[in-house]
Amino acid sequence: MSTQIDNRAIPARQNRTMGHRAIVARRNRKKRVKHGIVIAVLTAWTIFALAPITWIFLMSLKTPGDIVSYPPKFIFTPTIDNYIVIFSGSEFLMPFMNSLIVTIGALLLTLVIGLPTAYALARFNFRGRENIAFGILSLRFAPELLIILPLYLIFQKVGLNDNYLGLILAYQLVTLPMLVWMLRSFIEDLPVELEEAVALDGGSRWTAFRHVLFRLIAPGLGASLMLSFIWAWNQYTLPLVLSGKNTQVITTGIQQYIAYQSIEWGPMAAATVVSMIPGILFAVFSLRWIVGGLTAGTVKG
Amino acid sequence: MKPKPYVPYLLVLPALAILVAMLYPFLTGAWWSFTSYRLNRGDPSFNGGENYLDLLTTPDGLHAIGTTLFYAVTVVIIEVIAGVGLAMLLNYGPYGNAFRLLIVLPLLLPPVIAALMWKVMLTENGVVNWLLESMGQQRLLWLNGPDSALWSVILIDVWIFTPFVVLLAQAGLRSVPQELQEASAVDGAGPIRNFVSVTLPMLMPILIVIIAFRGIDSLKMFDIIYTTTKGGPVNATTNLHVLGYLEGIRNLNFGASMAALIVLWLLCYLISYFLLKARRKDSVG
Numbered sequence: 164m165s166t167q168i169d170n171r172a173i174p175a176r177q178n179r180t181m182g183h184r185a186i187v188a189r190r191n192r193k194k195r196v197k198h199g200i201v202i203a204v205l206t207a208w209t210i211f212a213l214a215p216i217t218w219i220f221l222m223s224l225k226t227p228g229d230i231v232s233y234p235p236k237f238i239f240t241p242t243i244d245n246y247i248v249i250f251s252g253s254e255f256l257m258p259f260m261n262s263l264i265v266t267i268g269a270l271l272l273t274l275v276i277g278l279p280t281a282y283a284l285a286r287f288n289f290r291g292r293e294n295i296a297f298g299i300l301s302l303r304f305a306p307e308l309l310i311i312l313p314l315y316l317i318f319q320k321v322g323l324n325d326n327y328l329g330l331i332l333a334y335q336l337v338t339l340p341m342l343v344w345m346l347r348s349f350i351e352d353l354p355v356e357l358e359e360a361v362a363l364d365g366g367s368r369w370t371a372f373r374h375v376l377f378r379l380i381a382p383g384l385g386a387s388l389m390l391s392f393i394w395a396w397n398q399y400t401l402p403l404v405l406s407g408k409n410t411q412v413i414t415t416g417i418q419q420y421i422a423y424q425s426i427e428w429g430p431m432a433a434a435t436v437v438s439m440i441p442g443i444l445f446a447v448f449s450l451r452w453i454v455g456g457l458t459a460g461t462v463k464g
Numbered sequence: 465m466k467p468k469p470y471v472p473y474l475l476v477l478p479a480l481a482i483l484v485a486m487l488y489p490f491l492t493g494a495w496w497s498f499t500s501y502r503l504n505r506g507d508p509s510f511n512g513g514e515n516y517l518d519l520l521t522t523p524d525g526l527h528a529i530g531t532t533l534f535y536a537v538t539v540v541i542i543e544v545i546a547g548v549g550l551a552m553l554l555n556y557g558p559y560g561n562a563f564r565l566l567i568v569l570p571l572l573l574p575p576v577i578a579a580l581m582w583k584v585m586l587t588e589n590g591v592v593n594w595l596l597e598s599m600g601q602q603r604l605l606w607l608n609g610p611d612s613a614l615w616s617v618i619l620i621d622v623w624i625f626t627p628f629v630v631l632l633a634q635a636g637l638r639s640v641p642q643e644l645q646e647a648s649a650v651d652g653a654g655p656i657r658n659f660v661s662v663t664l665p666m667l668m669p670i671l672i673v674i675i676a677f678r679g680i681d682s683l684k685m686f687d688i689i690y691t692t693t694k695g696g697p698v699n700a701t702t703n704l705h706v707l708g709y710l711e712g713i714r715n716l717n718f719g720a721s722m723a724a725l726i727v728l729w730l731l732c733y734l735i736s737y738f739l740l741k742a743r744r745k746d747s748v749g
Contacts, residue, residue, distance in 0.1 A: 201557030208550060209566045212623070215581045216569065218591055222584070233589045234598075280479040287472035295476055297740065298483050304736040305490065306684040306705050309725040312712050313489035313496070316503075335482050343479065397574035399687045404713070414576045418691070428584065435577050442572030447565070 216439070223432035230428045245433035255434050258416025264327055265402075265412060266395040269334035270388060273342050276335070278384075281346035282372065286355070296347070303340035307400040310336060315404050325407030333401050338391040345390070349383035350376065389445055396441055413438045497722035508719070515723035524699060524707075528724065531614065532703040532731070536682040539621045543678055544671070546622065547629025552663075554630070555637050564630070571627040579688040582620045583607060607692050613700045620688050625681070629674050636670030637663070676739035680732045704728040 222230055224241035249255035283289075284296050302310075314333060315324070323329030353376065361371035399414040406412060411419075417438065420431035497515055499508035519525035550567065554560040570578060585591050586606035593603045606616045640663055648662050686705040689695065695702035695710060702710070704724045712721030 198557055201553045202559070205550070205553055205557065205559075205563045205567070208546075209563060212567050212570050212627075215578070215585060215623070216573075218585060219581045231589070234594050235591045276478040276482060279475040283472040283475035287475075289469070289472040292472075295480065295483075299479060301733070301736065302483070302486055304680050304732045306686075306708070306725050306728045306732065308686070308705060308708050308712070309493050309722070309729050310486055310489050312708075312718065312721065312725075313492040314486075317489055317492070332482075332485070336486060339479065339482060393572060397576075399574065399576045399691075403690075414574050417577065417580065431580070432584070435581060438577055439573050442574075443569065445572055 219432050219435050222428065223436045225429065225432075227429055230432075245429035246437075248430045249433050249437070254419060255416065255430070255437070258411045258413045259437070261327075261406075261410050261416075262396060262413040265330045265334060265410070266392060268327065268331040269338050269395050270391055272331055273335060273338040273391060274388065277339055277342040277346065281343045282350060282376075284343070285347045285350035286358075296343075299343050300340050302336050307336065308404070311401055311404045318405065324405065325410050327410060330402065330405055330410055330412075333405055334395050334398065336401070337398055338395050341394065342387050342391050345387040346380065346384065349380050349387075353379055393442060393445055493722045494726060496718050497726045499719050501718040501722075503716040503718060511719070515719045516727070518720065519723050519727060524702075525724075527699060528702050528704050528707040529727070531701065532683055532705075532728065535614065535618065535621075535685060535703055536679055538618055539625070539682040539685075540675060540678050542618070542622050543626045543629050544674060547626045547674070548633045548667070548671075550626070551630045551633035551637055554634060564634070567630060568627040570624050571631075573624070575624055575687040576691050578624050579620055579691040582616075582623070583692045586616060608697060610697050610700045613693050613697060617689055617692060617701055620692065621682065621685065624688070625678060629678065632670055632674050633667070636667050639670075640666040672739060672742045676735055679735050683731050683735070684728060704731075 221237070223245050224243070225236070225239055226242055226244070229236050229239045280299070284292060311333065318324045318326075318329050323332070357375050357379075358368070358371040361375055362368070366374075397414065398412075402410070402412045402415045406415065413434075417431065417434050420427040420434065496508055498510055498513065500511040500514070501508035519529070554564055554567075557563075586593075588603070588605075588608070592606070596603060605612050607613050644662050644666070645658055648658050653661070683703075684705045685703065686709065689701050689703065689706050690709065693701045695706040705728055708721045708725040708728070710721075711717045711724060715721075
């Protein structure tokens, strides 16, 4: 990852002249100025990226009076009332739990369906393969409502409206294409010889998959699942149409705090902060992983 | 290891089932787009291409198409320039990993939540207007102004999705061999020349992927616009996806709604088709 050469690692030459040293010093100074500019630009963007998050976090700790005061208050006595409000009623907890149920359910289904599909697309040569692959990917590229609005009426007929199973099925629209495409690339990047070696030793394709391939794709699989989790967690259009009172998820549930008459800023800010947690956890633990995963899934090196 | 010919089909069967299950509502919707179907008012009856004609001839329809294209093009241009630039700085400068972790955070929040946060900050008495005033500037209407609403939504999109470009571009930049850049620097190329003739061509494959993904996602942007403005004020931020929702859910006019969504789908499909073509050519050549 780091291609910088550590200057100290180069053994100092004994007969280094003064002129050489001056050049090195000038180069270092130039480099330091450049680095300074780079850090300044990156810091500026970081402030832009973090300011809204910080502001909402501060807001979640304010009393209603402090929230609406103008000029805005940066120094105030923090309160955790807003968090108590959201955690003591079902207004927030129910959507949060629903989000967990639907997201995890959708991921499990995607895994069961997507893993064999990705394996077949990567390792078998069969008629219609590219068409099937493109068909699956095109789910990701279709405007969600084009499928969801008719699906809503179909679900109404078969009783899948406002229903976990219905949502989990619909979420495949988001999670399946990406998982299949990323996993397919991961598997294609692994040499077939490994599996052939197992076959030579008398093992079946299944043994080869279980003992060799599965272990090798585990990190890629983890990365793809994590990304799919975030995508499903963030989904808004699908539940907006398909979920009713009982299956409200977090993205649609948070809008409850915005009524026509008034907006409950404090609880809304607190709910916003809590709903960010999965994403932030994800960033801290697996970002480094993901960059490799994303590239493997989208471009072939 | 000679597999039986039906094995791969057996393996893709469940995914095919999902595909077919999604194809059914899609085709239903496509059929509705040619009908005057209104919910609770009888069965769909064929009305030729009337819905499409309406979309392509009325000011509202044309406005939605224009908004869709303007939004997508603007957002992609800004995000690609900012994202690739930031990625290069991250790769070049110190503390790259720490900066990346912080810069990437907006991407991981649900876009709806991010949009809500901005909505809170952009209100009339919000913190952004206070910042403007304390710098001696005029307050702005932001999401409530007919002229500023679309730009405000674009600002939110840039805030959320520039990190997506950063992540992919960073990965792409790693595949540019250091030696090539050094070689061209030795040959006397300045940094700009170096970027245009060495880095950019090597970055092309991933740039195609970035532009396609961001292009398609911003063509069909719904979350940010619907949570912040619901397509307003009047119809200043109504793109095709929002129009499809409003026609379908608010007016229960499924014919018009589906026509808008089919046109949007065609736009997305064209882009993904060219993407796959470009990508295939790239990996062969």
